[in-house]
Amino acid sequence: MRLITKEEMRRVFSMNEAIEAMKQAFRLFSEGRSVVPLRTNIDVGKYEGQALFMPAYVEETQSLGLKIVSVFPGNAKLGKPVVPATMVHMDSRTGEVLAIMDGTYLTQVRTGAAAGAATDLLARKDATVGALIGAGGQSSAQLEAMLTARKLKEVRIFDADETRAKETAKTQGEIWEKAGVRIVTSKSGEEAVDGADVITTVTTAKNPVFPAEAVKKGAHVNGIGSYRPDMQEMPPGLFLKAQKVFVESREAVLAESGDLINPIGKGLFTEKIITGELGELIAGKVVGRENDGDITVFKTVGIGVQDVVAAGEIFRKAVEKGVGTEFDL
Ligand SMILES: NC(=O)c1ccc[n+]([C@@H]2O[C@H](COP(=O)([O-])OP(=O)(O)OC[C@H]3O[C@@H](n4cnc5c(N)ncnc54)[C@H](O)[C@@H]3O)[C@@H](O)[C@H]2O)c1
Numbered sequence: 001m002r003l004i005t006k007e008e009m010r011r012v013f014s015m016n017e018a019i020e021a022m023k024q025a026f027r028l029f030s031e032g033r034s035v036v037p038l039r040t041n042i043d044v045g046k047y048e049g050q051a052l053f054m055p056a057y058v059e060e061t062q063s064l065g066l067k068i069v070s071v072f073p074g075n076a077k078l079g080k081p082v083v084p085a086t087m088v089h090m091d092s093r094t095g096e097v098l099a100i101m102d103g104t105y106l107t108q109v110r111t112g113a114a115a116g117a118a119t120d121l122l123a124r125k126d127a128t129v130g131a132l133i134g135a136g137g138q139s140s141a142q143l144e145a146m147l148t149a150r151k152l153k154e155v156r157i158f159d160a161d162e163t164r165a166k167e168t169a170k171t172q173g174e175i176w177e178k179a180g181v182r183i184v185t186s187k188s189g190e191e192a193v194d195g196a197d198v199i200t201t202v203t204t205a206k207n208p209v210f211p212a213e214a215v216k217k218g219a220h221v222n223g224i225g226s227y228r229p230d231m232q233e234m235p236p237g238l239f240l241k242a243q244k245v246f247v248e249s250r251e252a253v254l255a256e257s258g259d260l261i262n263p264i265g266k267g268l269f270t271e272k273i274i275t276g277e278l279g280e281l282i283a284g285k286v287v288g289r290e291n292d293g294d295i296t297v298f299k300t301v302g303i304g305v306q307d308v309v310a311a312g313e314i315f316r317k318a319v320e321k322g323v324g325t326e327f328d329l
Helices: 006-012 015-030 103-122 139-149 162-177 189-193 236-241 250-256 258-265 278-282 304-320
Strands: 002-004 040-044 049-058 063-071 085-090 097-102 129-133 154-158 182-185 198-201 220-223 244-247 296-299
Touching: 002 304, 006 097, 006 103, 006 304, 015 103, 015 139, 015 278, 015 304, 049 304, 063 103, 063 304, 085 103, 085 304, 097 103, 097 304, 103 139, 103 220, 103 244, 103 278, 103 296, 103 304, 129 139, 129 189, 139 154, 139 162, 139 198, 154 162, 154 189, 162 182, 236 258, 244 250, 244 278, 250 258
Parallel strands: 002 097, 129 154, 129 198, 154 182, 198 220, 220 296, 244 296
Antiparallel strands: 040 049, 049 063, 063 085, 085 097
């Protein structure tokens, strides 16, 4: 069995590789060639925690595994992570566990890569300005994905927590300066998205984080944050204004995301607003951007297929490069 740390995962699996892996994962998912049972949640009432178990299997990529994510708010007081996560990668021929790896980093990289894949497929090729709303745990991978998919010159960051936005802009600014990218902060979501070509929202917001009117023609928008009906970051007007709306899973997004559930519930539009799944676009079953002036949207809540496919790739690359620590139980 191999233990693969966050640093080792980073070393063997680039954002470009992650984006390609997510395109494959989404295509196989939309073609019905994956097994993704509903996740199992166990309430650990005594410690006000919840343990979530997310298994999946994709035959074509030999990806079989389980992500364990716990949400224990009390951990903050103990100086421990509030959402610890671990990925277990298995051998699909024998059922044996082959590797254990950092689930938090896996989530960041596969979620960033999902938006990166959508941006690569849908954003205008000549995009120069990005906007990132939300400067939390997922933000650095989202920024990396955005900058991997398009050669942007400037990215504006906005977060309701101004200090966090400034700190992220400073740290990321130092990293991306060498690539000629200017990272700045904005005073509001509206200011950040105004004139931006690529927009990503990755917040825990319960109300839209920018007005639809501020989104220019030709922009591409990724919505990452809202994964519960009571969460919403994208304004309903954006969906009405957009020419193309993609999701990674119709079923998951319509069951989980307030971004679509709320406006559909209010009768502002129906689920027909969805053009298709990203995997259908990749398979050539639906058409993406048709005009430079089109506004395109991608909404994702995250599916287990992404985890197992990314983990399988990381494992194979780690073995190839001799990275990770081998151990016997
Ligand atoms: N789609 C997916 O596959 C996927 C994967 C992982 C996480 N997520 C979700 O993405 C969201 C962000 O994750 P994270 O780990 O970065 O969370 P986090 O708690 O680390 O950061 C969230 C940030 O959002 C900011 N925020 C909240 N409301 C805001 C508002 N109205 N305007 C601007 N900023 C606001 C907060 O200040 C915070 O900095 C969460 O909801 C998480 O569950 C989705």
